[in-house]
Amino acid sequence: MAADELLAAEAATRGRPLVRFYNWSEPTLSLGGFQRLADARATSGVGGLALVRRPSGGGAILHGSDLTYAVAVPREHPWGASAQLLYDTFHAALVRLLRERGLAAAQHPGRESAAADQERLLCFDRRARGDVVIPAETADGHKILGSAQRRLRGAVVQHGSLLLRSPGPGLAAHHAGLDQLAAAAGTWEPRQLATAWLEAVAGSEESTGVVSGYVFESGSFLTARRDRLEAAAARFASPVWLGRR
């Protein structure tokens, strides 16, 4: 979370979008910005998991089987103008990528009542407009990608989680990952998938005239900002932040 906060500041300084892909060292439940900590702790299967709170909205995500990304966009950048535009830019690109591999991925139209979804702890049990799903026997399909944003003064940060593998027994045992839903479509190595996804984003309609491509940076700008990173990490690790609601 601290690294993503610095990513936002860096994007605002550079005046262009920055993307980070990452994974987790241990199974971790990340709560949405205003989800109640007590509700999470009272949920069967949460005990024993590491807990963090994101600054972004949306539902809780059980990390460890997913590819997590954060994209930071300056507020004055065209992608920063609308929450749905940034959401759709990354989600529609993944849909195209999966379809090229023969999967019937689609963006969900969203449920009629957002209020009912708020009662569901997990992001992957909710359906918002634009979520990426793979059709199933139920109308809501299997959700494999969800994202949420924190809109700051200088930049927008969008967090997202792509479910690569089925989480296995426990809290999210009912969720299916790409490995289970799309085994026939090939392997889903995270680095290759991230690269192909970025290529799809850069080649999208939403990028026309806005983003001409992407470059990978060797090393990390974070290493040059260790003091700020550690200070932000301490803030996000504090009981005050985790228990803010």
Place this chain on the structure above:
Amino acid sequence: MAAEPRFAKSHEWIRLEDDGLGTVGISAYAVEALTDLVFMQLPDVGRQVKAGESIGEIESVKAVSDFYAPVSGEIVEVNATLPDDLEQLGKDPYGSGWLVKIRPADPAELEALLDQPAYEALVQSEQH
């Protein structure tokens, strides 16, 4: 008679009332852009704020956003029923959907804000 509302570039409005307090809300354009509101956190009464300072957060289905004090001053009242009835923000953003009342510290700050035509021009520019 209350004055016409003036607007911050961050989409909050403030209307100076007859009692000298400034009623603050979020513009209809900004409320519409937020869509499907689910949670709001208002500031504490008595808090001293500076113009441009975050005074609360609002969550829609997919995004958490700050809202900011359009002028400096003291928060003297909050619309305490609003977090439990967020539909008021969409139904009546310039009336029952108000957020807080501020006792302005410097009337000149109000004059520096955008009037309605200037704000509408800002919205137009953001839509293109």
